[in-house]
Amino acid sequence: MxxxxxxxxxxxxxxxxxxxxxxxxxxxxxxxxxxxxxxxYRQIINDVFGPTVTLGGRFEPDVRDAGLLxxxxxQVSVTAAGLEQYDRMAxxxxxxxxxxxxxxxLVPCKPAAADAAxxxxxxxxxxxxxxxxxxxxxxxxxxxxxxTAAHDAATKTGSFYNGVGLALAGFLEAPEFxxxxxxxxxxxxxxxQYRLNxxxxxxxxxxxxxxxxPDPELLAAAESGEINKPDxxxxxxxxxxxxxxxxxxxxxxxxxxxAFDGFGTLAKDTSLYPKFxxxxxxxxxxxxxxxxxxxxxxxxxxxxxxxxxxxxxMTPLLASIxxxxxxxxxxxxxxxxxxxxxxNAEQAxxxxxxxxxxxxxxxxxxxxxxxxxxxxxVMLCQKVPDPPGNVNFNLVQDTNNPNFKTARQRxxxxxxxxxxxxxxxIMDPVGLSMExxxxxxxxxxxxxxxxxxxxxxxxxxxFTNVIGLxxxxxxxxxxxxxxxxxxxxxxxxxxxxxxxxxxxxQTLAANFKTGGYKFTALLKDIATSDTFYRxxxxxxxALDTPHSKLASGQ
Amino acid sequence: xTSLSDRxxxxxxxxxxxxxxxxxxxxxxxxxxxxxxxxxxxxxxAVSWFYMAAESQKDDCPDGTNDLSEVMARKILVQMGxxxxxxxxxxxxxxxxxYGTLYMRGKVNGKPxxxxxxxxxxxxxxxKTVKGHVAYGFDLDGKDGPNxxxxxxxxxxxxxxxxxxxxGCFITQRASGGQRPTYPAIQxxxxxxQMPAWIVEVSGIERDAAGKIKDGDVKLGVYRATAPVTxxxxxxxxxxxxxxxxxxxxxQNVVHATMKNGTLTSDPFEFYMVQDPFGVAEYHFKKxxxxxxxxxxxxxxxxxxxxxxxxxxxxxxxxxxxxxxLNLSVDAPGxxxxxxxxxxxxxxxxxxxxSISSSYWIEAVPAFITHPNADKTxxxxxxxxxxxxxx
Numbered sequence: 001m002x003x004x005x006x007x008x009x010x011x012x013x014x015x016x017x018x019x020x021x022x023x024x025x026x027x028x029x030x031x032x033x034x035x036x037x038x039x040x041y042r043q044i045i046n047d048v049f050g051p052t053v054t055l056g057g058r059f060e061p062d063v064r065d066a067g068l069l070x071x072x073x074x075q076v077s078v079t080a081a082g083l084e085q086y087d088r089m090a091x092x093x094x095x096x097x098x099x100x101x102x103x104x105x106l107v108p109c110k111p112a113a114a115d116a117a118x119x120x121x122x123x124x125x126x127x128x129x130x131x132x133x134x135x136x137x138x139x140x141x142x143x144x145x146x147x148t149a150a151h152d153a154a155t156k157t158g159s160f161y162n163g164v165g166l167a168l169a170g171f172l173e174a175p176e177f178x179x180x181x182x183x184x185x186x187x188x189x190x191x192x193q194y195r196l197n198x199x200x201x202x203x204x205x206x207x208x209x210x211x212x213x214p215d216p217e218l219l220a221a222a223e224s225g226e227i228n229k230p231d232x233x234x235x236x237x238x239x240x241x242x243x244x245x246x247x248x249x250x251x252x253x254x255x256x257x258x259a260f261d262g263f264g265t266l267a268k269d270t271s272l273y274p275k276f277x278x279x280x281x282x283x284x285x286x287x288x289x290x291x292x293x294x295x296x297x298x299x300x301x302x303x304x305x306x307x308x309x310x311x312x313x314m315t316p317l318l319a320s321i322x323x324x325x326x327x328x329x330x331x332x333x334x335x336x337x338x339x340x341x342x343x344n345a346e347q348a349x350x351x352x353x354x355x356x357x358x359x360x361x362x363x364x365x366x367x368x369x370x371x372x373x374x375x376x377x378v379m380l381c382q383k384v385p386d387p388p389g390n391v392n393f394n395l396v397q398d399t400n401n402p403n404f405k406t407a408r409q410r411x412x413x414x415x416x417x418x419x420x421x422x423x424x425x426i427m428d429p430v431g432l433s434m435e436x437x438x439x440x441x442x443x444x445x446x447x448x449x450x451x452x453x454x455x456x457x458x459x460x461x462x463f464t465n466v467i468g469l470x471x472x473x474x475x476x477x478x479x480x481x482x483x484x485x486x487x488x489x490x491x492x493x494x495x496x497x498x499x500x501x502x503x504x505x506q507t508l509a510a511n512f513k514t515g516g517y518k519f520t521a522l523l524k525d526i527a528t529s530d531t532f533y534r535x536x537x538x539x540x541x542a543l544d545t546p547h548s549k550l551a552s553g554q
Numbered sequence: 555x556t557s558l559s560d561r562x563x564x565x566x567x568x569x570x571x572x573x574x575x576x577x578x579x580x581x582x583x584x585x586x587x588x589x590x591x592x593x594x595x596x597x598x599x600a601v602s603w604f605y606m607a608a609e610s611q612k613d614d615c616p617d618g619t620n621d622l623s624e625v626m627a628r629k630i631l632v633q634m635g636x637x638x639x640x641x642x643x644x645x646x647x648x649x650x651x652x653y654g655t656l657y658m659r660g661k662v663n664g665k666p667x668x669x670x671x672x673x674x675x676x677x678x679x680x681x682k683t684v685k686g687h688v689a690y691g692f693d694l695d696g697k698d699g700p701n702x703x704x705x706x707x708x709x710x711x712x713x714x715x716x717x718x719x720x721x722g723c724f725i726t727q728r729a730s731g732g733q734r735p736t737y738p739a740i741q742x743x744x745x746x747x748q749m750p751a752w753i754v755e756v757s758g759i760e761r762d763a764a765g766k767i768k769d770g771d772v773k774l775g776v777y778r779a780t781a782p783v784t785x786x787x788x789x790x791x792x793x794x795x796x797x798x799x800x801x802x803x804x805x806q807n808v809v810h811a812t813m814k815n816g817t818l819t820s821d822p823f824e825f826y827m828v829q830d831p832f833g834v835a836e837y838h839f840k841k842x843x844x845x846x847x848x849x850x851x852x853x854x855x856x857x858x859x860x861x862x863x864x865x866x867x868x869x870x871x872x873x874x875x876x877x878x879x880l881n882l883s884v885d886a887p888g889x890x891x892x893x894x895x896x897x898x899x900x901x902x903x904x905x906x907x908x909s910i911s912s913s914y915w916i917e918a919v920p921a922f923i924t925h926p927n928a929d930k931t932x933x934x935x936x937x938x939x940x941x942x943x944x945x
Contacts, residue, residue, distance in 0.1 A: 270787035275794075277787050316784065320794040325922035327798060330780050 354441025372427030691913030
């Protein structure tokens with residue numbers, strides 16, 4: 001990963017972690033245990049029980065690590081308060097599944113008597129549902145345990161459905177459901193090496209491409225061992241990538257990479273920016289998602305062009321914020337239309353969309369520094385250190401100072417402080433080129449009556465406005481290295497090991513470049529690779545877990 | 555729809571940069587555009603407010619304003635023959651029975667009738683009307699008569715605005731110092747969300763080298779859009795929205811206007827516009843004139859004056875019946891009689907004038923306007939200034 005190693009006066013960029021090409025063909029990383037994200041939880045419940053089963057309650061907050069929630073998910077546990085929430089949701093979901101509205105559809109058998117236990121029917125239901133929720137067949141012990149729980153509860157409550165509902169709730173708050181537990185096995189084809197077992201492999205693949213648990217067909221491929229054969233894996237990857245559900249996975253990845261979770265707490269001063277509403281907040285995210293999906297999936301275009309494309313999508317409110325004219329269909333609530341900026345417009349690419357310039361701003365003003373930092377960290381995978389604790393921000397924050405009308409003037413004054421100059425040299429020339437966009441993404445040419453100078457510089461590339469910035473990012477090798485890095489990390493859930501980093505550089509990045517930076521090709525390259533499923537040696541005793549013995553039916 | 559660059563010959567964002575022209579010629583020079591021939595500019599707006607104009611004066615109503623609702627209601631009830639005890643009971647039980655009692659206060663052939671549907675079913679209460687001589691608007695008839703006003707903004711004499719004379723002694727119709735009169739503002743604010751927007755287009759604008767709008771001929775269009783105005787987080791109309799012109803020929807008001815010092819004044823014309831029955835269901839002004847100032851911040855504000863049928867104005871009050879009367883402190887039949895007496899245009903065969911001179915404020919925010927199936931668009935120019943200096 002490329003990092004900003006220091007922010008001294010020289011403000012030089014340092015590189016850590018890319019060195020070394022040894023072991024690239026044997027690249028492997030640790031297996032992970034990741035807590036389901038909120039979206040994954042919702043998606044699984046939707047897939048298994050259908051959209052009429054609703055979720056209430058709050059989720060544990062996700063944690064970002066190495067730029068991704070997907071990596072942070074392997075660092076988190078469940079707090080006591082969080083467990084209460086999971087318990088509440090589990091009971092609510094289970095109650096809906098077995099209620100009179102749903103039971104005929106979702107419980108595949110009918111008990112001999114609705115007011116008594118029926119172990120055979122309970123076993124049928126719980127085995128089927130448990131397999132989908134745990135992303136693997138239940139062990140014999142797990143089946144027996146859940147049937148016993150359902151039996152006891154049915155007897156006490158006088159209701160078969162209450163009994164299986166209680167057992168189902170137990171599944172939904174079990175670690176095996178809430179956490180994606182990857183299981184390692186010795187690789188029979190490569191002595192001394194390890195890989196994910198078939199079910200963990202299926203899970204990694206499914207969550208990678210669909211952000212969801214494996215569907216029955218993928219589980220069947222795991223059960224038969226088909227997924228461990230190159231042709232079998234390719235068949236499944238092709239199937240998953242041909243599905244419309246690929247869009248869900250791509251949206252999940254970019255939502256994570258672009259830190260859209262930040263919209264959950266994004267606030268703007270609406271007395272200064274009354275155009276900012278909750279609908280704008282939703283539209284801003286959706287605009288970028290539509291742009292990405294159209295560009296990368298529908299058009300199968302060059303990833304780098306996301307930073308320069310003039311094609312996007314508009315709603316009436318977004319068009320109002322950007323001050324552009326668009327035609328919308330009549331009688332449609334919050335319509336979306338495809339939109340293309342004129343060739344000489346000073347707005348193009350996702351960096352000029354409200355989802356970026358609005359998300360990375362202060363509530364009452366834009367922030368060239370925050371935007372510059374975000375661009376380096378989010379789009380280029382560079383690390384910019386946090387400011388020291390004793391920084392005086394008064395000058396930067398005072399937008400009414402008549403001596404410093406523009407952000408550029410204020411930051412120039414701020415940079416006169418030696419302790420600030422180093423890092424600001426890295427961030428500000430990038431961020432100042434986005435100053436034509438106010439804190440909600442509205443286009444402007446002046447600030448406090450003074451014309452805005454949006455010239456800037458990125459890693460030696462100089463430009464006169466944000467269009468130039470987009471081109472500079474487009475041409476910056478860090479941008480493509482970054483997306484390769486992020487996509488891979490999103491899939492494996494950990495920071496790349498040295499060997500994985502080398503493999504990414506030598507294989508993934510090289511293939512990405514050769515193939516014309518096609519995002520779908522990158523996904524496929526990763527998903528069909530051996531490295532994606534290869535792991536380092538498990539910790540002592542890990543292979544003795546019950547789950548590792550599933551293949552033998554123990 | 556045609557792109558802006560196709561229409562103007564300059565880029566959209568160069569067009570946007572031109573928003574700064576009003577603030578200095580430096581921008582022109584910096585862009586290298588100073589030597590280019592001037593191009594006509596078109597500006598679009600969405601009407602954010604439209605309400606009866608008023609610049610109420612202390613001497614407008616020398617005998618005081620019309621009664622507030624409780625006093626008015628008590629007088630009406632006394633005239634109806636209610637005993638003091640019955641009146642007190644109606645107030646104690648308010649609103650039970652009060653509205654119904656006031657509704658049926660008319661008498662036709664000795665039988666009670668709905669007074670709002672039959673305003674002449676009671677004698678003229680002779681509401682107080684404005685005696686002053688200050689009101690916004692235009693000299694519509696070319697005469698300066700004793701009932702005419704002086705416009706406080708332009709100083710023009712002979713201003714015809716008998717609507718203000720009729721209604722201006724109700725407190726909910728009075729305003730001054732740039733305030734909006736209470737009830738007309740409520741009417742507009744209530745109906746605006748549920749009716750297609752009114753949109754304004756000014757084309758043929760030319761600017762001098764300093765970015766100042768030149769004096770000369772322009773074209774003014776007032777249309778209805780196909781979608782309503784959207785409110786922003788402050789509850790005000792959102793600026794810079796895109797609107798499409800409703801092609802219904804009844805709402806195509808296009809007229810020559812003369813620009814002077816950044817304010818245009820239209821030639822007289824007939825103006826049609828559909829609104830909402832809560833206010834006036836349909837406006838039809840004759841001998842209409844519009845005065846509109848195009849502000850540097852992208853907004854516009856001005857006055858529309860003309861003769862409009864007076865009966866629909868009454869109907870706007872009558873539809874709300876006793877609720878309107880008591881909430882707004884207005885006497886509906888009194889308004890009927892006043893409008894009828896003060897109507898000053900368009901006499902019928904019996905000599906009764908059918909229209910009344912009136913003036914309305916127009917406030918507008920910048921908007922993009924698209925004419926369907928036409929190579930014509932409007933664009934926003936002029937920076938939209940938000941509070942505290944944030945553009």
